[in-house]
Amino acid sequence: MDKGYIENGFIVDLSNARKTSEIIYELSRILDIPEAQNKQVCLKLGNVALSETELTSIKALVESMESEIEFISTTSPETIDSAKKLDIEISELENVVEAPDFEMEPNVSPEVETALDKIFGDNDFDEEEPEVKEMEEIYAEIEEDDDEETLEMKKEAEKLPTLYIKKTIRSGQSITSDGNLVIIGDVNPGAEVAAKGDITIWGILGGIAHAGKEGNTQARIRALKMNAIQLRIADVFARRPDGVNTPFIQKTNEFEPEEAKIYKKNIIINKLLEN
Amino acid sequence: MSGRVIVITSGKGGVGKTTASANIGTALAKAGNKVVLIDTDLGLRNLDLLLGLENRIVYTIVDVVEERCKLKQALVKDKKNPNLCLLAAAQTRDKSAVTEEQLKDICEKLQKDYDFILVDCPAGIEQGFQNAIAGATEAIVVTTPEMSAVRDADRIIGLLEAKEEMESYRLLLNRVRPNLIKSKDMMSVEDVVEILSADLIGIIPEDTGIITSTNKGEPIVNDEKSLAGRAYMNVARRIMGEEVDFMNLEEETSVVAKMKKFFKGLMGKEK
DSSP states (O other): OTTSSOTTEEEEEOTTOOSHHHHHHHHHHHHTSGGGSSOEEEEEOTTOOOOHHHHHHHHHHHHHTTOEEEEEEOSOHHHHHHHHHTTOOBOOOOOSSOOOOOOSGGGSOHHHHHHHHHHHOOSSOOOOOOOOOOOHHHHHHOOOOOOHHHHHHHHHHHHSOEEEEOSOBOTTOEEEESSEEEEESOBOTTOEEEESSOEEEEEEEOSEEEESTTSOTTOOEEEEEEOOSEEEETTEEEEOOTTOOOOSOOOOSOOOOEEEEEETTEEEEEESOOO | OOOEEEEEEOSSTTSSHHHHHHHHHHHHHHTTOOEEEEEOOTTSOOHHHHHTOGGGOOSOHHHHHTTSSOHHHHEEEOSSOTTEEEEOOOSSSOGGGSOHHHHHHHHHHHHTTOSEEEEEOOSSSSHHHHHHHHTOSEEEEEEOSSHHHHHHHHHHHHHHHHOTTOOEEEEEEEEEOHHHHHTTSSOOHHHHHHHHTOOEEEEEEOOTHHHHHHHHTOOGGGOTTOHHHHHHHHHHHHHTTOOOOOOOTTTOOOHHHHHHHHHHHHHHHHO
């Protein structure tokens, strides 16, 4: 070290890294190259604060690739403390030769980053909740401007006979009703239910539901829990947005009764219970 | 333009027909080909899930056959790749809803506009299988290095050979585990090829990433770092007529595998 260079080794400049996961990811990528094995490695760690455990992990990673940490350089006091506890040499050595800048961001795939963040915890990883638009205003907007035709349609469901089914509708099964449809049970993904009038599901709706299949735009779909893949009312169609990862098990004890209906040629879903 | 109709079949269930269909289709489309995937597993459809297109299906192949919609309307475009589309199976019907002639007819119509028509075949050798192979002139037989799967593949190859229109068939060896082959606990690639005396089109290593990709509805070929993804990409290139060497699976250890090893070591130390 005093010689100003290391024999049989190289310096890894990670001073651009902003968090532990990036350091681990980049390091594992670099050490993966066969030329990087069996070497003395010097790490420039920038100002990322590493705990003793994290530094142990990094050390173990380097050792798992048959190399050794010669020394590290860091500007973070916490990392210095951790390194002292682990007997890792610290150096303020600067690169005489300018290390080429490698860009950190585009290389880390989001999956790896998330996985690593989960392991090491993370300060600047904040999972943004998808913005839920305030629906109340829209509800308030929905005026009851019923002309005769819509009034007729609204009343239609009440006049129709109702098919009452007390079982779980599984994938591949399809239930069609010439009137309304009431299902006491779940409608699993892959199942289809359709009715001329309203559909009410006393359970979890996970499949496809089509209310007002003969054109009644005032038909409604209600479920204790709305996880539908697709909703159709009359000839209006809505699908579950992409990227919504519903959990593997949809069963739950927390129910939030919801109702789907047409509003301005789109299907909207509103909660039936307001807390 | 006359596209190639390739059926992906296996006989035995669970060897990866649907995974192979989704990945080869995506890979071919990524290479710039126009591709249609047809799911013929009526009543037990899965291909839409693997592609993450479940929520977009309005019309299925049965709707096309029963003339409730036009063929074009039933083609679901992929989220990422505009060259790729899916003709989904009906979930609420069974295999008898479509006949061999109807499927053949659909394939012929699609051939005009697409480079590749990949038909995902159901397991078994009954009507569903007969339907699936009806329009195809090429086949990819998926098998795993297990006796039961190889036996079934042999049966399938026999049936394919008996079909006049079938011009060629090639073998896709799935879920290969090099370390098990090394320790002689698994049939080697050579063994399978010898038993079946068929040409190989690809060797796909066992990859846990497949499970995640299936659950996410995102074919693994989109992940260029994954070993299985690269293997599928190579399969697509071979289908297009390129000469691609088979990967040496033993030497390939991905970054991910190394990191796993390292985390395992770490856990051990903490105890």
